[in-house]
Amino acid sequence: MKISKSDPGKLAARRGHAWLVTGLFGFGTLLFLAGGPLLPPAQAQWNYDVTLTGYPQARWKALTNYIDKPAMADINQDGRPEIIGAGVFGDVYCLDGRTGQILWTYDEERSLELAVYVSPAVADLNCDNVADVVSIAPQGKVFALDGTNGKKLWSFQAEGMVVYSPGAFDIDRNGTVEISVVDTKGNLYVLSSSGKQLWKVTGQSPFFGVPAMGLVGDKAVVIAGDRSGSLRCYDATNGNPLWSYSVSSSPSSSSPISTSPVLFKDPQSNAMPWRVLVGSEKGEVHLVNAQDGQMIWSRAMTGGIVGDFAVGDLRGSGALDAAFSTSHSEVIAVSLSDGKTIWTKKFKVPLQESSEVKRGKRITRETLSGQPVLVDVDGDSKLDVILETRGLNSYVYCLGGSDGRIIWNYGTKNLRSNPRLTESVTIAPGQDELAGDQVIYSDTVPVYSNPTPLVGDFDGDGKADLIVNDRDEVGLINVPLPSALVPGSWAKFASSPCNNMILFSVPCVGAAPAPGIRLSADRNEIVEGQSVKICWTSTNAAGVEMDQGVGAVGVEDCLTVTPPQTTTWTAVARGCGGEAKDSASITVSVKPPAPPPIPPPPPSPPSMTDADREALTRSLNDVFFEYDYYRLTPDAQKTLDQNVKQLASYSSLRLGLEATCDERGSQIYNQFLAVARGESVREYLVAHGVDVSKLEVRPQGETVKWDSRRDEEGWAKNRRVHFVILP
Amino acid sequence: MAPERRDHPPRNVVLAAILCLVLSPLLFPQGKGPEIRKTDDGISYVSAGVGKESRENLPPFPLKMVFSTKTSRYLANIETEIVPARGGKPARIQSIGPWLLVDLPPGKYTVKARTPKGQEVVKSFEIVKGRTTKLNLVWNLSDEDI
Numbered sequence: 001m002k003i004s005k006s007d008p009g010k011l012a013a014r015r016g017h018a019w020l021v022t023g024l025f026g027f028g029t030l031l032f033l034a035g036g037p038l039l040p041p042a043q044a045q046w047n048y049d050v051t052l053t054g055y056p057q058a059r060w061k062a063l064t065n066y067i068d069k070p071a072m073a074d075i076n077q078d079g080r081p082e083i084i085g086a087g088v089f090g091d092v093y094c095l096d097g098r099t100g101q102i103l104w105t106y107d108e109e110r111s112l113e114l115a116v117y118v119s120p121a122v123a124d125l126n127c128d129n130v131a132d133v134v135s136i137a138p139q140g141k142v143f144a145l146d147g148t149n150g151k152k153l154w155s156f157q158a159e160g161m162v163v164y165s166p167g168a169f170d171i172d173r174n175g176t177v178e179i180s181v182v183d184t185k186g187n188l189y190v191l192s193s194s195g196k197q198l199w200k201v202t203g204q205s206p207f208f209g210v211p212a213m214g215l216v217g218d219k220a221v222v223i224a225g226d227r228s229g230s231l232r233c234y235d236a237t238n239g240n241p242l243w244s245y246s247v248s249s250s251p252s253s254s255s256p257i258s259t260s261p262v263l264f265k266d267p268q269s270n271a272m273p274w275r276v277l278v279g280s281e282k283g284e285v286h287l288v289n290a291q292d293g294q295m296i297w298s299r300a301m302t303g304g305i306v307g308d309f310a311v312g313d314l315r316g317s318g319a320l321d322a323a324f325s326t327s328h329s330e331v332i333a334v335s336l337s338d339g340k341t342i343w344t345k346k347f348k349v350p351l352q353e354s355s356e357v358k359r360g361k362r363i364t365r366e367t368l369s370g371q372p373v374l375v376d377v378d379g380d381s382k383l384d385v386i387l388e389t390r391g392l393n394s395y396v397y398c399l400g401g402s403d404g405r406i407i408w409n410y411g412t413k414n415l416r417s418n419p420r421l422t423e424s425v426t427i428a429p430g431q432d433e434l435a436g437d438q439v440i441y442s443d444t445v446p447v448y449s450n451p452t453p454l455v456g457d458f459d460g461d462g463k464a465d466l467i468v469n470d471r472d473e474v475g476l477i478n479v480p481l482p483s484a485l486v487p488g489s490w491a492k493f494a495s496s497p498c499n500n501m502i503l504f505s506v507p508c509v510g511a512a513p514a515p516g517i518r519l520s521a522d523r524n525e526i527v528e529g530q531s532v533k534i535c536w537t538s539t540n541a542a543g544v545e546m547d548q549g550v551g552a553v554g555v556e557d558c559l560t561v562t563p564p565q566t567t568t569w570t571a572v573a574r575g576c577g578g579e580a581k582d583s584a585s586i587t588v589s590v591k592p593p594a595p596p597p598i599p600p601p602p603p604s605p606p607s608m609t610d611a612d613r614e615a616l617t618r619s620l621n622d623v624f625f626e627y628d629y630y631r632l633t634p635d636a637q638k639t640l641d642q643n644v645k646q647l648a649s650y651s652s653l654r655l656g657l658e659a660t661c662d663e664r665g666s667q668i669y670n671q672f673l674a675v676a677r678g679e680s681v682r683e684y685l686v687a688h689g690v691d692v693s694k695l696e697v698r699p700q701g702e703t704v705k706w707d708s709r710r711d712e713e714g715w716a717k718n719r720r721v722h723f724v725i726l727p
Numbered sequence: 728m729a730p731e732r733r734d735h736p737p738r739n740v741v742l743a744a745i746l747c748l749v750l751s752p753l754l755f756p757q758g759k760g761p762e763i764r765k766t767d768d769g770i771s772y773v774s775a776g777v778g779k780e781s782r783e784n785l786p787p788f789p790l791k792m793v794f795s796t797k798t799s800r801y802l803a804n805i806e807t808e809i810v811p812a813r814g815g816k817p818a819r820i821q822s823i824g825p826w827l828l829v830d831l832p833p834g835k836y837t838v839k840a841r842t843p844k845g846q847e848v849v850k851s852f853e854i855v856k857g858r859t860t861k862l863n864l865v866w867n868l869s870d871e872d873i
Contacts, residue, residue, distance in 0.1 A: 088810075088837060089810075089839075117812075161814065163814075628778060628779050629778055629779050629780060630777075630778040630780065631778075631780050664800075665800055665801055666795075666796055666800040666801060666802050666803075666870045666873060667870055667871075667873070668802055668803045668804055668842075668843070668873060669777065669800065669801045669802060669803045669825060671803070672777045672803040672804065672823060672824070673777050673778055675777075676777055676778050676781075
């Protein structure tokens with residue numbers, strides 16, 4: 001999907017509420033350009049055998065790591081958005097929006113030190129007219145990926161942890177976006193599209209959420225709220241402070257900011273129309289003039305901590321409203337003109353989950369979390385509110401934008417033909433073990449999640465699709481919404497500064513400096529089989545590509561290679577100002593021949609005849625076990641006592657203990673159970689005078705079958721330890 | 728009687744069993760419950776479940792994980808990483824048996840469990856004071872694929 005330079009939708013930034021409401025008018029039109037038949041449901045993804053059994057209304061299901069807040073962009077340029085999700089460990093997934101097929105995945109060094117719950121920012125960073133991805137890995141690493149293939153473009157290391165999503169906005173209006181990110185050490189960074197730090201400010205306390213970036217009049221600004229209750233506005237070009245605003249009523253009454261700020265233009269105000277909306281942990285909502293930092297109004301909510309806002313025209317009045325959730329399980333809609341409450345929807349409060357599960361009842365706990373999404377579901381030209389709840393049963397609610405009524409809700413009951421609790425029940429205490437070979441499921445628990453649903457027309461049929469998280473198995477489900485959207489409503493939907501926005505390709509415009517690249521190797525001559533390290537640095541490059549099958553690489557990185565023959569490596573740096581190349585040749589000489597192998601030592605002569613060996617083997621009786629036990633029964637101990645007597649005359653013999661299991665249980669489990677059985681026998685023999693150094697446990701699991709019958713009689717024969725004389 | 732030999736178990740199963748042999752005195756103590764061990768960061772855990780006797784006399788740790796296939800067959804030799812949701816060092820535990828009991832403090836976590844072949848299951852969960860959280864980690868794979 002290409003956007004002309006004049007398209008006003010081209011500079012919209014994703015997440016972080018960091019863009020102007022007026023910036024996305026192209027969205028609705030583009031969504032309805034696409035069409036085409038639906039593909040069959042997604043086939044197996046990841047390590048799972050995925051089918052849609054039990055999900056009658058789901059279009060597809062894709063299994064990934066836990067994705068908190070997916071983003072979307074038309075990566076493969078088929079006119080329909082793809083879904084880009086960040087896993088909690090720095091992994092990123094790009095899914096075809098129509099089929100759920102994973103187009104590419106990226107794993108940032110499998111960082112597992114800290115889980116981060118972020119939404120990636122999508123923007124064209126390398127000027128190929130395809131949206132690229134900026135995401136976060138644990139331990140403060142910000143990284144960018146090429147949207148076409150998921151290869152890393154660059155990474156940036158923050159001083160502290162980064163736990164909020166990155167923001168993107170074209171600050172200098174040159175056609176490429178800048179990236180904002182905050183860390184836990186109170187730093188606010190603004191990075192170039194190639195990952196270089198443009199400026200940094202350090203606040204008095206850590207900033208919360210995603211900074212708002214956008215235009216206030218002609219001036220590009222970055223606005224961020226911190227945990228001391230200050231909302232701070234900076235000049236986006238250099239980080240100079242412009243104004244600050246305190247949400248605390250007095251210096252002694254601190255109220256940390258608990259939402260990402262939302263920057264928008266009030267359509268009903270002609271003079272100084274730019275506004276910032278922010279919420280606090282004390283449940284206050286403040287509307288501030290974005291030009292001078294003066295309060296327009298503030299309202300105290302009864303519902304505790306305020307969650308992130310969705311802004312749009314909920315009443316069809318032409319004025320903007322905001323919807324948000326609170327920590328007291330409420331959804332509140334307020335008018336942004338005066339801050340007055342339009343409606344409040346109170347959800348159920350937590351109940352005794354555990355006893356409810358045991359009685360087989362649906363769980364009533366529903367905790368609101370995430371950020372609402374605004375979309376006109378019923379076609380009445382008023383935006384409605386979609387949000388997810390969290391609990392043992394996850395629900396997705398759609399509330400009428402003008403009155404808060406429930407239009408529909410999806411939950412386990414509707415998403416699945418079999419509610420989860422029928423497969424997750426609690427058996428009486430003490431019985432939650434094995435019944436035969438069946439695992440009896442015990443009760444599941446409320447899982448942590450902070451989900452935000454994603455709404456878009458992913459299959460191009462003109463109707464909204466809903467992407468929700470599935471907590472039973474990690475992944476995403478696409479569910480078509482029941483109502484068609486009228487085409488005109490999409491612009492309004494798209495103008496909501498919530499997470500469901502798309503950032504279209506941003507072409508390079510204006511003059512840009514030419515890129516440069518320098519490539520070097522730590523050695524230019526090696527012997528066959530040796531490795532060499534190739535490093536490169538580039539300037540003014542949005543991306544670097546290496547030949548010899550490597551492909552896209554970071555703008556500054558190293559690569560260790562083991563070329564089998566003399567090879568020349570060439571790297572191409574590309575940027576808005578053109579491209580540059582550099583090469584390095586590695587000469588490979590032939591490896592000298594290996595020394596002749598050392599001949600094996602001659603076998604030691606047998607200490608006893610074959611006949612003796614056979615006779616002794618026959619005299620040693622096998623030991624049998626109970627099902628799924630490795631303990632020795634009294635009969636087994638008697639058998640071992642007899643074997644000890646037989647072995648008394650052969651103290652120098654080495655004995656193999658071949659342990660087997662019946663076929664019930666997985667192969668790997670049986671292999672370990674066989675070890676345990678062999679060890680039981682070895683311990684007993686050692687305790688009765690057999691030299692431990694002469695005994696060798698040989699676990700054979702279920703790979704050796706003494707009896708092929710598949711009944712208890714046959715299985716009992718296979719649960720044994722068999723004795724063999726070792727050479 | 729000569730036994731019938733089927734295909735050998737996968738190489739990684741054999742390698743895991745060799746490791747298990749080395750550790751077996753610790754893992755399969757005769758006549759007493761499995762040993763409580765500690766991670767480098769002092770988190771106590773018990774890896775149990777191979778053999779019914781190893782499922783007895785277990786400590787009342789707040790997290791109990793059970794590893795199994797989709798056909799309800801117990802698994803073994805699972806590598807786990809338990810990551811606190813809001814930061815902190817993950818607990819890395821190699822569970823020899825299909826039961827893994829961990830003495831975790833209350834909070835929200837994500838566990839990533841991996842078979843010897845690297846097949847992963849990820850689940851998030853919450854530890855609530857005074858309650859045992861039972862987590863079934865089911866690999867939607869057949870026995871042969873693990």
